[in-house]
Amino acid sequence: MNDFYLRDEAYAxxxxxMEVHKILGNGHGEIIYGDALEYEFQKNDIPYSRKxxxxxxxxxxxxxxYHFSDFLIFDKIILEIKAISKLSNNEIRQTLNYLAxxxxxxxxxxxFGESSLVYKRVIL
Incomplete structure (x- = not known):
């Protein structure tokens, strides 16, 4: 198995x-998913900063x-959340800009905007 950078943190x-999407499904705005994620991060002792x-x-x-990322987690990982019908290269570029x-x-x-949760690892 490949050893991914910050694998355990990314999996957490x-x-x-996944837990948020399982309970809320799709159709909410990004701020609602962000609020639910904040609850999950606190519950799971995951250190984060929002906005x-x-x-x-x-x-x-x-x-x-400035750039404002949705979350900075473990002081190492940018989490950018979306609630759109489909991800495009624009969102990937945005995440790359936040990383830079x-x-x-x-x-x-x-x-969170699709029927199944969709995520991408973006490496700079």
């Missing part, structure tokens, strides 16, 4: 996402606007 996060702000450096300045801004290597892009 995806497990929480984590990341500065964007440009040449010799820091831009006045945060200096983290692993992002999880999770879509």
């Amino acid at each position: 996060i995806i497990g929480c996402c 984590k702000q990341f500065s964007i450096a440009y040449k010799d300045i820091v831009l006045p606007h 801004a945060s200096k983290n290597k692993l992002g999880l892009l999770v879509n």
